Amino acid sequence: MSEVTIIEVAEEAEVSPATVSRVLNDTAPVSSEKEEKVKKAVEKLNYKPNKFAHALRKQRSDIIGVVVPDVSNPYFATLIRGAETYLHETNKSALICDTNSKTEQEGEYVNTLLRERVDGVILVSSGEDSKQLEVLLKNDIPLVAADRDPHLDNISKVLAHNSHGGELATNHLIEKGYKSFGFVKGPTGISTAVSRYKGFKKVINERDVTINQNFVFKGDYTYESGREAGRKLLERVQDDMLPIGIIAADDLMGLGVLWELNSAGVKVPGDFGVVGFDDILMAKLMYPSLSTVAMPAYQIGREAAKLVIENIKRADQNLNTTKTEKVFEVELIERKSTNRN
Amino acid sequence: MSEVTIIEVAEEAEVSPATVSRVLNDTAPVSSEKEEKVKKAVEKLNYKPNKFAHALRKQRSDIIGVVVPDVSNPYFATLIRGAETYLHETNKSALICDTNSKTEQEGEYVNTLLRERVDGVILVSSGEDSKQLEVLLKNDIPLVAADRDPHLDNISKVLAHNSHGGELATNHLIEKGYKSFGFVKGPTGISTAVSRYKGFKKVINERDVTINQNFVFKGDYTYESGREAGRKLLERVQDDMLPIGIIAADDLMGLGVLWELNSAGVKVPGDFGVVGFDDILMAKLMYPSLSTVAMPAYQIGREAAKLVIENIKRADQNLNTTKTEKVFEVELIERKSTNRN
DNA sequence: TTGAAAGCGCTACCAA
DNA sequence: TTGGTAGCGCTTTCAA
Numbered sequence: 001m002s003e004v005t006i007i008e009v010a011e012e013a014e015v016s017p018a019t020v021s022r023v024l025n026d027t028a029p030v031s032s033e034k035e036e037k038v039k040k041a042v043e044k045l046n047y048k049p050n051k052f053a054h055a056l057r058k059q060r061s062d063i064i065g066v067v068v069p070d071v072s073n074p075y076f077a078t079l080i081r082g083a084e085t086y087l088h089e090t091n092k093s094a095l096i097c098d099t100n101s102k103t104e105q106e107g108e109y110v111n112t113l114l115r116e117r118v119d120g121v122i123l124v125s126s127g128e129d130s131k132q133l134e135v136l137l138k139n140d141i142p143l144v145a146a147d148r149d150p151h152l153d154n155i156s157k158v159l160a161h162n163s164h165g166g167e168l169a170t171n172h173l174i175e176k177g178y179k180s181f182g183f184v185k186g187p188t189g190i191s192t193a194v195s196r197y198k199g200f201k202k203v204i205n206e207r208d209v210t211i212n213q214n215f216v217f218k219g220d221y222t223y224e225s226g227r228e229a230g231r232k233l234l235e236r237v238q239d240d241m242l243p244i245g246i247i248a249a250d251d252l253m254g255l256g257v258l259w260e261l262n263s264a265g266v267k268v269p270g271d272f273g274v275v276g277f278d279d280i281l282m283a284k285l286m287y288p289s290l291s292t293v294a295m296p297a298y299q300i301g302r303e304a305a306k307l308v309i310e311n312i313k314r315a316d317q318n319l320n321t322t323k324t325e326k327v328f329e330v331e332l333i334e335r336k337s338t339n340r341n
Numbered sequence: 342m343s344e345v346t347i348i349e350v351a352e353e354a355e356v357s358p359a360t361v362s363r364v365l366n367d368t369a370p371v372s373s374e375k376e377e378k379v380k381k382a383v384e385k386l387n388y389k390p391n392k393f394a395h396a397l398r399k400q401r402s403d404i405i406g407v408v409v410p411d412v413s414n415p416y417f418a419t420l421i422r423g424a425e426t427y428l429h430e431t432n433k434s435a436l437i438c439d440t441n442s443k444t445e446q447e448g449e450y451v452n453t454l455l456r457e458r459v460d461g462v463i464l465v466s467s468g469e470d471s472k473q474l475e476v477l478l479k480n481d482i483p484l485v486a487a488d489r490d491p492h493l494d495n496i497s498k499v500l501a502h503n504s505h506g507g508e509l510a511t512n513h514l515i516e517k518g519y520k521s522f523g524f525v526k527g528p529t530g531i532s533t534a535v536s537r538y539k540g541f542k543k544v545i546n547e548r549d550v551t552i553n554q555n556f557v558f559k560g561d562y563t564y565e566s567g568r569e570a571g572r573k574l575l576e577r578v579q580d581d582m583l584p585i586g587i588i589a590a591d592d593l594m595g596l597g598v599l600w601e602l603n604s605a606g607v608k609v610p611g612d613f614g615v616v617g618f619d620d621i622l623m624a625k626l627m628y629p630s631l632s633t634v635a636m637p638a639y640q641i642g643r644e645a646a647k648l649v650i651e652n653i654k655r656a657d658q659n660l661n662t663t664k665t666e667k668v669f670e671v672e673l674i675e676r677k678s679t680n681r682n
Numbered sequence: 683t684t685g686a687a688a689g690c691g692c693t694a695c696c697a698a
Numbered sequence: 699t700t701g702g703t704a705g706c707g708c709t710t711t712c713a714a
Contacts, residue, residue, distance in 0.1 A: 003400070003690095003691085005690090005691055005692085006691065006692065006693095007691080007692095015700080015701085016700070016701045016702070017691090017692080017693090017701090017702095018693080018694080018700075018701060018702075018703090019699090019700065019701075021692070021693055021694085022693095022699095022700090025693080027693080027694085028694095028699080028700095029699065030699070030700085031699065031700085034699090034700085048452075048455060048456040049691085049692080050397070050458070050690085050691050050692070051456075051457070051458070051692095052393045052394075052396040052397040052402070052458075052690085052691080052692090053393075053397050053690070053691035053692040053693090053706090054691080054692060054693080055393040055692095055706095056391070056393040056394050056397055056690090056691080056692075056693095056705095056706050056707065056708085057691080057692045057693045057694085057705085057706050058692085058693070058706085059344075059706075061393070072418075077413075114389060115389040115392075116392070117391070117392070117393075223626060255626055258628070259626065259628050262628035263628065282623055282626065285564060285596055285597075285600065285623065285627070286626070286627065286628070287599070287600050287603040287604065287627070287628065344706095344707085346706095346707055346708085347707065347708065347709095348707080356684080356685085357684070357685045357686075358685090358686095358707090358708080358709090359684075359685060359686080359687095359709080359710080360683090360684065360685075362708070362709055362710085363683095363684090363709095366709080368709080368710085369683085369684095369710095370683065371683070371684085372683060372684085375683085375684085390707085390708075391706085391707050391708070393706085393707080393708090394690090394706070394707035394708040394709090395707080395708060395709080396690095396708095397690050397691065397692085397706090397707085397708075397709095398689085398690055398707080398708045398709045398710085399690085399708085399709070400690075
């Protein structure tokens, strides 16, 4: 592996290494004549700066930590992609940390994050309490929360309007003519899960419809918990309650419910309607396709990335970090699973 | 950000930095007395070696490039996870390169790979011709092919027994009583696609069954191409051909076919049977669940990672790299989509 | 078995 | 606007 160094480029261009560095990083004015020479030399020698030397000198890794509950969940996968795309555009890279939905794991990742000397962190909180990550702030590592509110003070947040999503879903079911209503909840204490349910209850209370407590199920944003809710639903349902509309707090659970309904041979969307949240690819692929409240996962990831980078830049200039809060709107996607008229 | 350096550890332990380094990397004998002191100091100061200084000095990035056609394909996602897990265990990290199934993109990634100074590369080839990657070999960067044969000489390969998978799927459909047979092919020139079809034809020829050329469709390992095949199938089918068994060269296409069959309201598995390849999660979630030839994606990724690491170590000792070829067996998973007896 | 010191490739300070 | 050069934190000779 023949490494071309900045020295060789300097010799080729007949300037000093310092000048080459200045041209490459646009860090100080250089006469256009020398600039030209340097660029030619870089081209000719196919020079690629050594990022380790760079990082060592600059004390910046150009790596951003991205802490998420579950990378195998397509929703988070999309969010990550949004973040990564922006980071890539700004010549940074992402270090993905999968906590397996455990806050203790979040704490353990702090060590990794410090060891890898990440310049900043994007956090999709795994629980009610992400206090362990405050250590990062003490180490002057900018932290931005995405998707879920980690209930930490003094950090920027990028969220979606989840309660409104709950309202959209509920109104949709009512308008499609469903008569009784149920809900498969997300994990306790997670802000998205709480808000979605809140939106559901709000509309239920406002409009003159029934909510059957037998049709409110605990869930944890996994497919399996959706299956379980689906089975219980089928056990508890009676003919005079039909048609019944179910909101699942995420698509994976919605798909689980749908699977059980299919398997039991009941009529979807005729007697049962299901709406999910997220709009993951699978929602479209399932038969019948799943109506859902589309979350801007990609945008959330991207915006969070933007915010950390901004904060890192401010820190570089010894400015204090800004605390913003961005809330994205959500959108209802009608598909077959609720299409009963 | 207070950086604890090796010097401070040395002072705390009352030894030289060299000795600390020797203890940390187990690179030369150190008296147990000093070793103890060093370990205590490391613990006390919560020292974390600076990986950039390390990489700069050692000329090793500890990063392995992983070049794949499509990260959003769950099959490759699993393969990547297998590779990453092993790399993590050996304190290496992965740089994922998504070629979007284009060989030209592979060529472009060579630059990235060189710039990032990866120590080795795992390649899931995107086409018939991955010659552009031979540049890596010239730069003494070990290269291992995974999942697909990139038709390069002198490199190690980790594959699965795809033609046998084709045989398993075909025999399964015959035994389940299907009468005519069809196939949704994978992309031209990709070794997995070629072999799977070959296995299919072999069994068709051996046993006394019909293959209807009208039921052989082009595909490209995407869900959409499966949907298209499904639509054509429905157009061309006539009652006296039933029941008909279809093999899709991967699960995504199988799911697409299944969706169209569902949508048309025909009987699956009664009149139509579908088998896929890969065993992605969605195959289980779909209704009816999709029978499939399970590929050891995780194992393939892991084994490929093992092999690169091995080759890198050999290179470090100036040994020439070994060329092995490992072929994993595959397994038929019976689910609802073919369960007609 | 140990320590001193050179140097990996880069950036940024200082002086010109 | 430029060049010389110190030094980022580490590993690895070389000498003891």
